[in-house]
Amino acid sequence: MTDQTPPPAKARKAAPKAKKRAYLPAAERRRLIVEAAQEVFARSNLQGARTRDIAAAAAVNQATVFEHFASKEALFHAAVVQPLIDVMRGMHERVTQYGTAASPDELGEMAHGSALANLAEMVEILPLMTAALFSDQALGRKLYREHLAPLLRQRGEVLAPLTREGVDPEMVGLANFGMLFAFALDKRFGERGTSLEEMATQLNRLSTGGFARKA
Numbered sequence: 001m002t003d004q005t006p007p008p009a010k011a012r013k014a015a016p017k018a019k020k021r022a023y024l025p026a027a028e029r030r031r032l033i034v035e036a037a038q039e040v041f042a043r044s045n046l047q048g049a050r051t052r053d054i055a056a057a058a059a060v061n062q063a064t065v066f067e068h069f070a071s072k073e074a075l076f077h078a079a080v081v082q083p084l085i086d087v088m089r090g091m092h093e094r095v096t097q098y099g100t101a102a103s104p105d106e107l108g109e110m111a112h113g114s115a116l117a118n119l120a121e122m123v124e125i126l127p128l129m130t131a132a133l134f135s136d137q138a139l140g141r142k143l144y145r146e147h148l149a150p151l152l153r154q155r156g157e158v159l160a161p162l163t164r165e166g167v168d169p170e171m172v173g174l175a176n177f178g179m180l181f182a183f184a185l186d187k188r189f190g191e192r193g194t195s196l197e198e199m200a201t202q203l204n205r206l207s208t209g210g211f212a213r214k215a
Contacts, residue, residue, distance in 0.1 A: 030068045033058045037079035042127035045135030046076050080132045081143055087121045088151045091180075094118070095158045108204075115200035115207075122184035123196070129181075152177055162208075179203055 024032070036057035040049045051072055055062045069075040094114040101107035122129075133140040156163075156173030163169050183199050186192060 026068070029058075029060065029064065033060065033065055033068055033075070034079045037075050038083075038128060041076060041080050041131045041135070045131050046073070046080075046139065047135060049076075051075075080128045081139075081147075084125055084128055084132050084143070085147050087125050088148060090121065091118050092151050092155055092158075095155055098158065098162070111204050111207075112200055115203045116196055118180055119183055119187070119196050119199055119203070122180045123187050126181075126184050126188055176207060179206060 037054045040054045055065050152173040156169035159172050160169035
């Protein structure tokens with residue numbers, strides 16, 4: 001007679017243990033939260049961004065976000081406003097070095113290098129800049145008046161010795177910043193494909209000679 005006894009059931013495999021989250025130093029976890037916040041704020045602006053989306057992008061929970069930042073506004077300042085201010089200060093510092101040039105050729109080289117660096121940084125921070133200035137009107141006004149406008153005025157003051165008579169140096173600072181913004185906008189979204197190197201060359205030509213034909 002054939003044995004109908006079923007074979008012994010195989011031992012069930014033990015359920016895999018949940019992986020423990022890798023330990024990261026507080027500074028590193030804060031950096032990851034800031035980077036995630038920059039992506040979310042650039043996409044959704046201050047009012048539309050949710051801390052739970054930022055937490056998910058940083059692979060942490062909301063409680064961890066608030067361990068590092070007291071509020072969404074504080075995180076916005078750290079992730080968006082402060083980097084923008086830092087970049088603008090860097091641009092200003094490069095301009096202040098023009099006074100050390102020993103010859104017109106050296107000044108031209110310094111101006112080209114500065115324009116190239118400024119353009120690269122402006123392209124990089126463009127999403128943060130628009131989020132910082134336009135996601136909240138009161139915040140944008142405060143940021144511009146307290147931080148950006150003074151730097152632009154200082155930029156004009158540095159360029160004053162190089163500015164021809166009858167041109168307001170403060171307007172030069174504004175115009176230079178406006179060109180940087182427009183060039184970065186075209187680089188990020190345009191179809192021309194112009195290199196930053198060529199843009200820097202054109203920017204300096206516009207800054208030093210204008211665009212109008214001589215009479």
